[in-house]
Amino acid sequence: MTTTLRVIVDQIVAPVPGALGRYTRDLTQAIISATPRDCAVEAIVSSSLPEDYDRVLAELPGLAGLYKTSLARRELAAAWQLGLTTSPGPGIIHAPSLFAPLRRHDRSVDGSQVIVTVHDVLAWSHPEALSSTSVAWQKGMMKRARKHADAVVVPTHALAERLSEVADLGDRIRVIGTAPRGGLSLGADASERAARMGLPSEYLAVSGTLEPRKGLVDVLAALGRPGTPDLPLVVLGPESWGDQHLVTVAEEHGIHPRRIIRLDDLDAPDLAVVLAGAVAVVEPSHDAATGTGIIEAFSLSAPVIHSDAAAHLEVSAGAGLSVPVGADGGYPDRLAAAITAVTTDTQLAERLSIAGSDRSRAFSWRDSAERVWQLHADL
Known part of the structure; x- marks a missing residue:
């Protein structure tokens, strides 16, 4: 029996992928490369243009599949914030951000897991640095993570400490560091x-x-x-x-x-x-x-x-x-x-x-x- 890990890679095709898009790409590429025996990796992406799907498949070779949600990115973000959709269904999901289908589940019953990632606490420490919409969304998703996430990944122990002051996540915070972006090396040119x-x-x-x-x-x-x-x-x-x-x-x-x-x-x-x-x-x-x-x-x-x-x-x-x-x-x-x-x-x-x-x-x-x-x- 094959165990499938599904990674939410939507940031790769976001209008401005930014640092989070690079993180998503680099980590997912490594997850695919490190896939254990009898396991597979699928990607989850919001309803997008065909060329966006092609880009995901090109940047993440080795995917076992690509799950395309029925909602576009903006609508999906709003739906997941409100818990109005069960898409993409049960399974093992890893989210490189708070953008995830956080809902009530029991992993002891069907093995479902949802792990999210937090890269900063700006919505609490420096809300003026973000739009009011972004602040509200991040705070709303953090509430859902506190209720439904099986674990919350952060890149440093320093951020773990700050996050613990923002949300009571108990022992669910895990530190998994970052690394240099892909391609960061000197060439002959x-x-x-x-x-x-x-x-x-x-x-x-x-x-x-x-x-x-x-x-x-x-x-x-x-x-x-x-x-x-x-x-x-x-x-x-x-x-x-x-x-x-x-x-x-x-x-x-x-x-x-x-x-x-x-x-x-x-x-x-x-x-x-x-x-x-x-x-x-x-x-x-x-x-x-x-x-x-x-x-x-x-x-x-x-x-x-x-x-x-x-x-x-x-x-x-x-x-x-x-x-x-x-x-x-x-x-x-x-x-x-x-x-x-x-x-x-x-x-x-x-x-x-x-x-x-x-x-x-x-x-x-x-x-x-x-x-x-x-x-x-x-x-």
């Missing part, structure tokens, strides 16, 4: 890619938006401090946030626009070139939940400077240079000191590069997939 993106010979790299909690503004303030190395800054993110614009904010901190190189929506090979070529990668977010950006930089041997957010400290495990955010307003000064140290001390940069590369080996999608299979088996 790395120099051509660097030239096309206009990368200088030396630069700092930082990801994020101008939203205060992301820490990008703190990095800009740090680079404007006297004595901080006059390096270009490659910003991996959007040009604006609300009515604030990157170049304008940079100028307000004394940084000439020519020092700012903004890149967004890079494919994995381009991102690999940016990270690998950076003098240092800065991960300044005040309250990170996953630390995946650090893992990706580590995998390319880039020296990493990061905030002391709990998830960052957990993922880094001392392989990066931690900078306390604090509540005293001195974060930019501490960042400036850290950036100066890493970019002027070649021995420190080399130690961070080696330590990060070593640490990156602790994270792989294969390991994550095997943990997913084991979790379902334990249930």
